[in-house]
Amino acid sequence: MKKSLKLGVTGTLLLGLLAGCGSAGTTTGDKNTTSPDAKAAQVNLKATVLPDDLETFKTAYAEFSKENPNIQVQFETIPQAQYYEKLRMQLSSGEDMDLFGGTMDVFLDTGILEPLDDYVKKANVDVSGFGPLYDALKVNDKVFGLPYRKSNWMLFYNKTLFDQAGVAYPKADMTWNDFRELAKKMTKGDGSNKVYGAFVHPWAQTWYMQGVQTGASIIDKDLSAFKKGLQFRMDMEKDGSIMGWAEQITTSAHYNAAFQKGNIAMNLIGDWHVAQLRQAETEKKISFDWDVVPVPHPEGVAANTSLATPVSLMVSKNSKHKEEAFKVVQFMTGVKGAKQFAAKGFLTGYINDDIRKTYIGDGSLKPKNIHYFVEQKEYPEYPLLPGVKNILVNSVYKQEGEMALTGAQTVDQAIQKIGQRVASEWADKYAKDYKAGKK
Structure with missing residues (x-):
């Protein structure tokens, strides 16, 4: 009797255990109660993004979290002036971080970037919306980040000044020589009351852009494509139609303040100027x-050919939750995230008809011709390889270009020295280990 009772109790316990293993919850009548263990485990991620992008990321994350309630993302930022330097230090010191945004080239030499090719393939990500930027972002045939936005160049112009002068507005298909002649026509007066036909910022990009528009790269062995741009800038200074480089430096002239003053007919600058003018x-x-029209183009190059600088979202190699981190990347850089950024006036890395319409808006805001931004043929401003921005753009091209602009050397000497320094200061250090993707 005792033996039978013992077996019966053991059988009952065993059935209970089997029932518990076979179901994550229990059913009482028509009500199903799911145990906490059945829910997806919560994952906490940390992301650092650029200051200008922080609020839009938070807005987009509100949508992301509806689809992925188990993935919690803490977004942080760093002041713009210290952003890349401090972020590199944090990453190299092993600080806990899963995602970060910015220009990819700054981080390539750190070894901290997780290659995303397998994640893209596994998630069957539609990369067609990134256009040629997707291949241009590859380094050594690998993808290390996806672009959530980009910065393209455009020609802004003061319609009121053109109306007052009785001169036709800049055309959408305008060569650099056309631009030069128009700038001369719009220049008048002198001193503090002078109206300049154009403003060309001191950055080296404003003169090497002409070479990049032809498909040339600032790391090419043959840099002859960049001579015309540097000479062109110097010629416009001689015309008196743009403020001279030396005057710009001594007066701390800035493209935004200069154009807002109302005595600049045309302003050559990037898409971010739209937000600045709207705010003003x-x-x-x-x-x-x-309004805006496409930047002027070299002879033989199609109209509305511009430079693009992608800003990407990347995953840390040290993240303990790479799959979940990539879900964030996929959302933020894909259709849903791009729509959020486009609605805030950002030019997005991913473009389709719906996002294009969102970016253009209902026509109630300037510029009237904002559609040109999403119709451009783009070349990367520079190859996204380590050292190119810091060594070449910010140092070599800047310094040698300025030597020419101040008369300390000729254009030919400047280009020759740039070529020598590209080889000795950049190529000898990085070229053998890094190969840029296709344009």
Whole structure:
């Protein structure tokens, strides 16, 4: 009797255990109660993004979390002036971080970037919306980040000044020589009352852009494509139609303040200027009318060919939750994230008809011709390889170009020295280990 009772109790316990293993919950009548263990485990991620992008990331994350409630992302930022330097230090010191945003080239030499090719393939990500930027972002045939936005160049112009002068607005298909002649036509007066036909910022990009528009790269062995751009800038200074480089430096002239002053007919600068001018209008700092047309192009190059600088979202190699981190990358750089960024006026890395419409808006905001931004043929401003921005753009091209602009050397000497320094200061250090993707 005792033996039978013991077996019965053991059998009952065994059935209970089997029932517990076979179901994550228990059913009482028509009500199903799921145990906490059945829910997906919560994953906490940390992301550092650029200051200008922080609020939009948070807005997009609110949508992401509806689809992925188990993935919690803490977004942080660093002041712009210290962003890349401090972020590199944090990553190299092993600070806990899963995702970070910025220009990819800054981090390539750290070994901290997780290659994303397998994740892209596994998730069957549609990369067609990135256009040629997707291949251009590859380094050594690997993808280390996906672009959530990009910065393209455009020609902004003061419609009011053109109306007052009785001169036709800049055309959408305009060569650099056309631009030069138009700038001369729009220049008048002198001293503090002078109206400049154009403003060309001191950055080296404003002159080497002409070579990049032809498909040339600033790391090419043959840099002859960049002679015309540097000479062109010097010629426009001689025309008196743009402020001279030396005057720009001594007066700390800035493209935004200069254009908002109202005495600049045309301003050669990037898409970010749209937000600056809209803000100025909101604050009633400007009263003139303005619009955009594509940047001028070299002879033989298609109209609306511009430079693009992708800004990417990347995954840390040290992340303990790489699969979940990539889900964030996929969302933020894909259709849903791009729509959020486009709605805030950012030019997105991913483009389709719906995002294009969102970016263009309903026509209530300037510029009227904002559509040119999403119709451009793009070349990467520079190869996204380590050292190119820091060594070449910020140092070599800047310094040698300025020597020419101040008359300390000729254009030919500047280009020759740039070529020598590209080889000795950059190529000898990086070229053998890194290969850029296709344009």
